[in-house]
Amino acid sequence: MGPTNPPPPPPPSATKIRRTTSAGGGSGSIILDKYHLGRLLGRGSFAKVYLARLLENSDSDVAIKVIDKAATVDAAMEPRIIREVSAMRRLHQHPNILKLHEVMATKSKIYLVMELAQGGELFAKLNRCRRFSEATARKYFQQVVSALRFCHQNGVFHRDIKPQNLLLDQNGLLKITDFGLSALSDQKRDGLIYTACGTPAYTAPEVVYRKGYDGEKADAWSCGVLLYVFLVGSLPFDDSNLSNMYRAMHRRSFEFPDWVSKSAKIVIYRLMDPNPNTRLSLEELIKLSWFKKSFSQENLSSQGEQKLGSEILKQSEFKYLPRVNAFDLISMSSGLNLSGLFEAELNSKEMRFTCDMGVVEIEKKVAKVGAGLGYRVEIGKGGGIRLVKGRVVLLLEIWEVAIQLWLVELKLVDGVMEFGDLQWEELKSGLADIVLSWHKEVSC
Structure with a gap:
């Protein structure tokens, strides 16, 4: 041969x-x-x-x-x-x-x-202006939404939309960057994403809920925060205590200054709906008269050869490119990975975890575990439970941080010398079957 x-x-x-x-x-x-x-x-x-x-x-x-x-x-x-x-x-x-x-x-x-974005970060321009006029905010917002819809149609969910990740080219055209925290449709299970990441002040509250979320709806929430920042010049939710911030998100505890128009307020309020099932989607957003106003080629690009304008919404003009040239995929310093928020940590004063049971069921479980470990269960006049054993007093506090998601805290208020790691481990073991994730407090 x-x-x-x-x-x-x-x-x-x-x-x-x-x-x-x-x-x-x-x-x-x-x-x-x-x-x-x-x-x-x-x-x-x-x-x-x-x-x-x-x-x-x-x-x-x-x-x-x-x-x-x-x-x-x-x-x-x-x-x-x-x-x-x-x-x-x-x-x-x-x-x-x-x-x-x-x-x-x-x-x-x-x-x-x-690609070189010679105009720099939109965040720097926003800092110089303090806030944008409604016309300017809408111009940039239209470009962000157009790009995100394009991403979603191609199975990419950004998950870290914020002014720091928006650049401007030499003609003032907006460019989304930093896709290092993005998720792909291939990562979905049962149509949902289960990894928690993003920048907390811009991240939808359901992202911390470890039962899965819709990537498109999560990006829509971030768009609502972004538009608020464009028009107001500050964040709607800004708290170093993440638990407090997510409670505020769930309650929509933010205010609009007088200069924000009623139409813009409605758009923001509907995008920042803590219930993803009723939250305004980007497909619904582009049909609103406020969004379509002044939606022209001049608002989107000063490059005459790009045939954009209202046709950009159809996403049908762009031709497939065989080479990879679309995204700045890797951003090593962008955002905050929220996975670490729910790692187990027992300190000398408190223990926290998330749970999807109702308040009554949580209280019953804590009381049962406490009684089994020899604690006396006391009910306060205004509600709430305390576990008492000798000089040791533990206070139970429960907060709703998202729809059907509760943050549970057992706080040691007395008896520090008599209560140590062994006692925390006993409680942790007894409560393990109702815990979604153990919580580690992180400041950002």
Whole structure:
């Protein structure tokens, strides 16, 4: 038998990370003999973003995010990038989404070559203006909603919409970035998402509820917060105590200043509905007269070659691109992962957990467990339960933080010297069957 020809090389893959032996990574470095890094544009916990120029074309400026693998806490970061880039191949191009042109890597660094948004963060512009006029707020809001609907139609849920993740190009066109915390439709179970992440002040209250949530409705809530911030210049919910903040969200405890129009108030109020089943969806939002007002090409882009205007809502004008060039997938410093909020932690004064049982059932369970451990159960005049054993006094407090979700706290109010880790463990063991998640208090 004669020698066989070697198999042809595999076709290039848009999801494979291109490698380089260059040791570059700071201003003045040459990356892959292709890009020259210029001045530092910004930095986060695990990444720096530089202005860069294509060596073959001195007029082609880009932004390159340099991620230091040694500084990341996730040792599996590179496989995560590959998975996310592969998933994003399903996406089309949208003018309001920052493009990712190329991904490269060395043994120590990952480089993301992105479209350069020369106008900087919308957050910086908002800080300078303090708040936007209603016409300006609506112009930016229309672009955000258009891009998010496009994402949802392609199975991507951003989950971290906020002014810091919105950029402006040289023509003032808005660009959504930082998809590092996004979820894909492939991650759904029974049509829902179960991972909790985002920036707390912008995150829908049901996201902390570990029984799943609708990614589109969660993004709609964030849009409501975003519009409020655009028009008012401050957050509707802003509390370092996350438990208090989520209670305020559930009760919609926020106020509008006089300058916000009635129509805008209605839009915000309907988007920030704590019940996702009755919350205004983005599909319903685009039909409202307030949203459609002044929805023109001039509001969306000053680039004449882009045929947008009201047709952008149809999302049918964008052609499929075989290359991955849609998203800044990796944002190492964006947002706050809320998963840590519900890790078990027993301290010397209190114990917290979430539960989906009713208040009466929770009180009965705590009383039963307490009595079984030798505590005397006392009912206060205004309601509420105390567990008493000798000098030890434990107070039970229950708060509703979302629909059918309760935050339960057992607080040690007396007998610190007589009550230690063993006693906490006994209570924890007895209550385990009603606990959704143990709560760890975190300030943000």
